[in-house]
Amino acid sequence: MGRSLDEEIIAWLMDAENPSARYLTMTELLGKADTDGEVIEAGETIMSTGPVPRILEKQMPEGHWGGIDRFYQEKYKGTVWNLILLAELRADPGDERVRKACEYILQASQHRDSGAFSCRGDLEKGGTSNGILPCLTANMVYALSRLGYMNDERVKKGISWISRYQRFEAQAPPGKEWPYRYDRCWRPRDCRSGAVKAVKALALVSSEERSNEIASSLHKGCEFILERCLWGDGNGLESTARKDWFQFGYPHMWGTDLLEIINVLLQANIRDDRMDEAIRFIASKRNEKGKWLQEGRFSNRLITRLEKKGSESRFITIEAIKAIMKYDMS
Numbered sequence: 062m063g064r065s066l067d068e069e070i071i072a073w074l075m076d077a078e079n080p081s082a083r084y085l086t087m088t089e090l091l092g093k094a095d096t097d098g099e100v101i102e103a104g105e106t107i108m109s110t111g112p113v114p115r116i117l118e119k120q121m122p123e124g125h126w127g128g129i130d131r132f133y134q135e136k137y138k139g140t141v142w143n144l145i146l147l148a149e150l151r152a153d154p155g156d157e158r159v160r161k162a163c164e165y166i167l168q169a170s171q172h173r174d175s176g177a178f179s180c181r182g183d184l185e186k187g188g189t190s191n192g193i194l195p196c197l198t199a200n201m202v203y204a205l206s207r208l209g210y211m212n213d214e215r216v217k218k219g220i221s222w223i224s225r226y227q228r229f230e231a232q233a234p235p236g237k238e239w240p241y242r243y244d245r246c247w248r249p250r251d252c253r254s255g256a257v258k259a260v261k262a263l264a265l266v267s268s269e270e271r272s273n274e275i276a277s278s279l280h281k282g283c284e285f286i287l288e289r290c291l292w293g294d295g296n297g298l299e300s301t302a303r304k305d306w307f308q309f310g311y312p313h314m315w316g317t318d319l320l321e322i323i324n325v326l327l328q329a330n331i332r333d334d335r336m337d338e339a340i341r342f343i344a345s346k347r348n349e350k351g352k353w354l355q356e357g358r359f360s361n362r363l364i365t366r367l368e369k370k371g372s373e374s375r376f377i378t379i380e381a382i383k384a385i386m387k388y389d390m391s
Contacts, residue, residue, distance in 0.1 A: 066090065066382070070351050074375050080106040081113065081150040082375035089383050108153050115365040116143055117158045124161030125169070126364065132169055133180040133197065137314060138364040140166055141197065144204045146363065149312050154209025163208055166201060167215050176218030177226070177240065178202075193240045195227055196315050199258035206265045220266065224278040227251075227259045229285035253290050253303075256282055257317045257325055264329040283331050290322055292335040298342065309346065310357015311367070311376040319343065320380050327387045340388050343381050353377040 074086040084103040087093040132140035172188040179188025202219040233248040234241040260282040293301030355374035
């Protein structure tokens with residue numbers, strides 16, 4: 062595909078039936094600024110047509126979805142998962158309902174002493190220390206940042222937690238002291254999906270605003286992903302990638318795939334030869350019409366379906382074209 066964009070594909074992506082895909086096409090592929098009239102119009106349409114209003118229609122008055130204290134447990138229809146969806150679909154941060162959702166998760170899920178996010182908690186006391194999950198913390202920091210909370214002190218505290226405690230190591234921690242209690246997160250090595258989510262969150266912090274601690278953590282995280290997700294000590298994807306990473310989905314929730322991994326690295330301004338094989342694989346997934354398919358494990362389990370599994374996917378096509386274009390320009 063190189064640097065050129067197929068006009069028919071762009072016309073398909075810009076179809077008015079999917080305002081979020083239209084918005085992402087203009088901003089991520091065509092390079093239009095947020096102040097562009099078409100972009101502003103698309104952003105307004107996101108809030109009135111398509112999946113975002115369907116999600117918000119099911120929101121409770123207090124700002125949550127599902128059981129008030131089951132923000133994480135109700136997979137994939139609870140508050141945590143819908144907040145990720147709203148962020149990925151580029152919901153308007155200024156919308157009162159969106160802000161209610163953000164405030165709810167900050168009050169109910171964030172561990173107030175440390176800034177991490179917990180899978181257990183309530184509005185009165187916040188998240189519990191024994192329910193802190195690194196992938197949840199990273200996903201909430203990412204979603205909240207996308208939804209207008211990047212400069213909120215509570216989100217900054219979450220960013221600091223990631224920088225301080227996310228290890229990016231191939232070996233397990235020596236003990237199970239806080240916050241390293243869960244085997245699925247830290248053993249036999251740091252969870253690779255969690256590492257990808259951490260880098261995804263940290264990469265949103267502009268280079269001018271990154272402290273030395275954030276910059277160091279981001280660098281270490283990118284190197285961990287390159288080596289442990291893509292390179293495999295020089296043996297390539299077949300030796301290191303999980304089988305489900307070869308199936309592209311949107312959204313990713315707690316999981317990941319090769320397409321998200323590449324775009325996370327590119328967001329962090331990483332271009333490295335160890336990415337070459339994954340880029341070639343991404344390109345090989347394009348069908349004869351120049352589109353990519355929705356293969357995600359979560360696509361049929363959300364509060365509202367974005368795309369049918371097995372269908373040609375606007376969201377994945379956008380992400381794939383973006384990855385190839387950005388890498389070609391390196």
